[in-house]
Structure formats: structure tokens, C-alpha cells
Amino acid sequence: MERRDFLIGTGMTSALAALGWSVGPADAEGLVAARRYRVGAATVHVLSDGYIPLGPEMLNGVTPEEFASLLEAAHISSDLHPTAVNAFLVEIGESKIMIDAGAGDILGPTAGKLPEVMNAIGIDPADIDTVIFTHLHGDHIGGVVSPSGNPFINAALRVASADVDFWTNADIQAQAPDAFKPSFDLARAALGGFGDRVDAFGSGEVSLAPGLTTVPLPGHTVGHTGLMLESEGEALFITADIFHVPAVQLSMPGVTIGFDTDQELARQTRLRTLDMIATDRMMMGGSHVALPGLGHLDTAGDGYRWTTARHQYG
Numbered sequence: 001m002e003r004r005d006f007l008i009g010t011g012m013t014s015a016l017a018a019l020g021w022s023v024g025p026a027d028a029e030g031l032v033a034a035r036r037y038r039v040g041a042a043t044v045h046v047l048s049d050g051y052i053p054l055g056p057e058m059l060n061g062v063t064p065e066e067f068a069s070l071l072e073a074a075h076i077s078s079d080l081h082p083t084a085v086n087a088f089l090v091e092i093g094e095s096k097i098m099i100d101a102g103a104g105d106i107l108g109p110t111a112g113k114l115p116e117v118m119n120a121i122g123i124d125p126a127d128i129d130t131v132i133f134t135h136l137h138g139d140h141i142g143g144v145v146s147p148s149g150n151p152f153i154n155a156a157l158r159v160a161s162a163d164v165d166f167w168t169n170a171d172i173q174a175q176a177p178d179a180f181k182p183s184f185d186l187a188r189a190a191l192g193g194f195g196d197r198v199d200a201f202g203s204g205e206v207s208l209a210p211g212l213t214t215v216p217l218p219g220h221t222v223g224h225t226g227l228m229l230e231s232e233g234e235a236l237f238i239t240a241d242i243f244h245v246p247a248v249q250l251s252m253p254g255v256t257i258g259f260d261t262d263q264e265l266a267r268q269t270r271l272r273t274l275d276m277i278a279t280d281r282m283m284m285g286g287s288h289v290a291l292p293g294l295g296h297l298d299t300a301g302d303g304y305r306w307t308t309a310r311h312q313y314g
Contacts, residue, residue, distance in 0.1 A: 013031035031290075034117050035292040036061045042211065045089040046293035047118065048286060048296045049102035050111035053080035053138065054245060054260075060263060061255040064249055072297075074247035084290045085111050085139050085206065087185060088238055089123060090229060092209055097130045098152065099227060099238060100287065104142030106186070114143050115151070125151035131194075133159040133288065135221040135239035137259065138183060141190040150193035157191070158208050160216075160223030187301025217242060217273060219266030220259070223253065226273075238285045242273050246289060250274075251268060251303040274304055283309055 033048040057066035071081060085107075088099040100116035118125060131152050133141055136159065144150040166172060167187035176184070190200055206214045208227075215226035220241045225240040243249040244257050253274055260266035277284050278297040285294045294309040 008145040015053075033291050035294075036121075037236075037292075037294060037309065039229055039236045040234040041092070042229060042231045043125060044229065044236060045091075045121065045123075046120075046291060047087045047089060047102075047114055048293075049085040049087055049117070049139075049143070050107075050113045051082045051084050052103075052107060052111060053078070054083050058155050058181060059245065059255050061246065061256065062252055066252070067248060070251055073251075076247060081247060082285045082290070083244055083288050084247040085291070086285075086287050086291075086293045087114055087140075087143075088210065088293075089118075089128075089286060090209075095130065095209055096128050097131045097209060097212065098125075098128045098155070100134055100240075101143035101152070101190075103132060103139040104144070104146050104209050106138050106142040106145075110217065111139065113141070120205040123154075126153050128152045128155045128212050130209065131157050131188075132227065133157065133163070134226070134238075135160070135224045136163045136190065137221065137241070138186055140161045140188065140287070144193045145186060145189045154195075154196045155194070156199055157194040158199055158201055159191075159215075161202055162218075162227050163187075163221055163223030164198075164200050166222050193214055217269050217271040219262045219264075219279070221261050224269075235282060236285055237277060237282050238287075238298075239273060240287050241279075242270055242286065244288045246286070246306060249268075250297070250306055251300075253303055278304060294308070 001294060032277065035046045056064045070218050071078065085103055087102050089099045089252045103111040105112050136223060144152065152268045167184055168303045171257050173181055173184040201214060203216055208214060211229045211231045215228050217226045217240065224239050224240060229236045229238065253271055254267055256267050274297060281296065283294055283296060289295065292308060296307045297304045297305065
């Protein structure tokens with residue numbers, strides 16, 4: 001296996017640094033933030049876990065000069081892209097469903113802010129009845145692996161069985177470069193934190209709660225999963241990691257990231273998904289879209305233009 005073909009996403013600063021990739025300076029200030037939206041009878045909280053500074057060497061299909069030009073066009077005055085890390089809390093009736101759990105302490109001080117955010121808006125992790133992992137990369141599961149243990153003590157875990165099978169496979173781990181072997185251990189630890197409350201789902205569309213359905217988005221990982229929330233004629237498509245660097249990948253949607261398990265499949269999935277979102281004028285939420293984290297896509301030349309979701313007054 002070639003190194004760049006096996007970048008299956010540890011979500012660990014040490015692994016990125018070992019490959020010589022930019023992980024950015026440590027700046028932990030001013031990251032506590034959340035936004036709330038109504039989707040029909042459901043309430044969606046977009047919770048910021050912080051951000052990851054990413055450089056052009058993380059991407060395939062864009063030159064450093066193109067990367068810098070696109071960041072400048074997006075009014076980002078940095079050599080690195082501040083890639084947001086979001087989790088989503090969905091309240092449907094009496095249910096409280098957490099979609100992803102942030103990075104915990106594995107990415108350094110720019111991420112791992114989810115506990116502060118939840119505390120700030122009055123959400124007790126013990127009140128969450130279901131946690132959904134869109135996939136088993138570190139920036140989505142690290143929040144349940146800490147010295148104090150999994151904070152979602154009463155929650156069942158839903159996760160794609162394809163990702164569980166991949167990340168718990170000792171043979172695949174043995175073939176991985178040393179820098180990436182710890183990500184398999186991290187996935188096992190995150191799954192182990194839920195004990196017998198793990199309920200894996202299969203391929204295809206699966207209903208996880210009234211109005212909340214899985215959407216397979218393979219390529220980033222084998223079991224990478226989006227979620228469609230529908231209520232009272234309104235809808236929100238949570239696309240997880242369909243893209244990571246919006247300033248680049250919306251203008252150049254063929255660009256992939258090193259953490260994609262299958263680069264070509266991830267590219268095809270992105271192109272198909274972005275086209276559907278723009279054509280159907282859907283509202284989407286992304287794990288790596290800066291707050292408020294929700295918005296709309298329109299075609300713009302060979303790429304797409306992002307419009308932030310309007311503020312809901314009242």
C-alpha cells in the first residue's frame with residue numbers, strides 16, 4: 001500500500017506531523033459556540049467542537065498556489081484553512097440524539113470544545129438517549145475516549161456496520177503504516193465505551209428515529225454515512241464529511257483529501273451529492289462547515305456557491 005493511498009484518517013495530530021503535513025498553531029481561545037434551528041417539529045443544535053488548521057499538502061488535485069488563491073478569495077488571511085469541526089444535537093419529541101462527539105483531546109487545543117458548548121447551552125450528556133457516529137474517524141469519536149470515560153452514559157450507539165468491521169479488523173490494522181495504527185485502537189476504544197449498547201446498522205437507508213434516515217456516502221470511509229432529517233414538510237441533509245475544505249472543494253469539487261479511504265469513490269460520492277443538493281435546493285449541514293454550519297448550494301461555473309442558512313427570528 002502506498003502511504004498517500006492509505007490515509008484512512010487517524011484524526012491525530014501526531015500522525016499528521018509524522019507525515020510532514022501542516023497542523024497549524026495552537027490557539028484555543030474563543031471557540032465556544034452553537035446555533036439552533038427548527039426543522040419542522042424538530043430542533044437542531046449545531047455545536048462547534050473547534051477547528052483543525054489544514055494545509056494544501058492534505059489535499060489531492062490542487063496546487064499550493066491554487067490553494068492560497070482560493071483561501072484569499074474566501075477572505076481567509078492564513079496559509080492554513082480553519083476547518084471547522086461540528087457535532088449536531090437533534091431533538092425529536094422526547095428524544096435527544098447526538099450526531100458525532102467531537103475530537104476530545106486528540107487534536108490539541110483548537111478542538112475538543114464540545115463539552116464546554118454543551119454545558120453553555122444546558123445540555124447534560126447523560127440526557128442523550130442516542131449517539132450516532134457518521135464514521136469512525138478521530139475528530140468524530142474522540143469525545144467519548146477520555147480519562148473520565150464516555151460522557152454519554154445512557155445513550156445507545158448507532159454506527160454503520162461497515163465502519164465497525166473495518167476499524168476493528170486486526171488484519172487491516174497490521175497492513176497500515178505505523179502512524180495510522182493507533183486510529184484502529186481509538187475506534188475500538190470508542191466502541192468499547194458503549195459496551196453492549198452498540199447497535200450497528202447495515203447498508204442502504206435505515207430509519208434511526210422518526211424522520212431521521214441514514215444516507216450512505218461511501219468513500220471517505222467504507223461506512224461513511226449522512227443523515228436526512230424530515231419533519232412537517234421541511235428537511236435537512238447532514239452530509240458529515242462530504243467535504244473538508246469548503247473554500248477549495250466547493251470551487252474544485254474533484255479535489256480529495258488524504259483521509260479518504262477510497263479517493264475515487266469519495267470524489268464520485270461528493271460530485272453526486274453536491275449536484276443533488278443544488279438541484280433539489282436542499283438545506284444541508286456539514287461537519288466541516290464554519291458556523292452556523294447550515295446552508296444551501298447553488299452551481300457556480302464548474303463548482304458551487306455556498307449561502308449560509310438564513311437566521312430564524314422568533
